[in-house]
Amino acid sequence: MANLSCSLIEHGRIKTTLAKARALRPAIEKLITLAKKAHLSEDSARKVHYRRLAISRLRNKKAVSKLFDELVDQFTGRNGGYTRIYKLALPRLGDAADMALIEFVEEAPKKKAKKKKSAAKKKKEDPKVETEEKADSEDASVEPEAVSEVTESKPDEASSEVEVVAEETSNSDIDDSSTEEPSKEPK
Numbered sequence: 001m002a003n004l005s006c007s008l009i010e011h012g013r014i015k016t017t018l019a020k021a022r023a024l025r026p027a028i029e030k031l032i033t034l035a036k037k038a039h040l041s042e043d044s045a046r047k048v049h050y051r052r053l054a055i056s057r058l059r060n061k062k063a064v065s066k067l068f069d070e071l072v073d074q075f076t077g078r079n080g081g082y083t084r085i086y087k088l089a090l091p092r093l094g095d096a097a098d099m100a101l102i103e104f105v106e107e108a109p110k111k112k113a114k115k116k117k118s119a120a121k122k123k124k125e126d127p128k129v130e131t132e133e134k135a136d137s138e139d140a141s142v143e144p145e146a147v148s149e150v151t152e153s154k155p156d157e158a159s160s161e162v163e164v165v166a167e168e169t170s171n172s173d174i175d176d177s178s179t180e181e182p183s184k185e186p187k
Contacts, residue, residue: 001027006063013103021100031057032082035072074106079122081105
């Protein structure tokens, strides 16, 4: 359980068998509760005690420091239910074991903040679009004939027109040489 717990803390989401995911859920939730107790505690001895308890269960100081320093903030407002398990449709190929994704539950306000940022980016992109449209209209006013020629002909039609023009020029050369008398130019 220690390795699965460390992987979940480091990556935020892991793919494992359904049985392992169900066994991991209570273990990781107890560790998050330890981190919450340490976060809410004012006594530094208690904070160290909870951190040492977590290190003894995880055996990975890097994962414990990430849990106690970074992840605990997103769970301070929740009373349990820190993880979510999704059962995957396709079983594992080797032994047909049921597979699942286990991940941490994220706070809803963070999702709303992301939407606001994307809306702000769209507003910033609008002036760029306007300047690009102005530049396009200036280019169009410089060479309107070239643009109209390109838009009128399609690629299939263009190749057939080229063949017709080539045949006409070769036929006209043949017609001109047959009607004219051979020239007698000195060499």
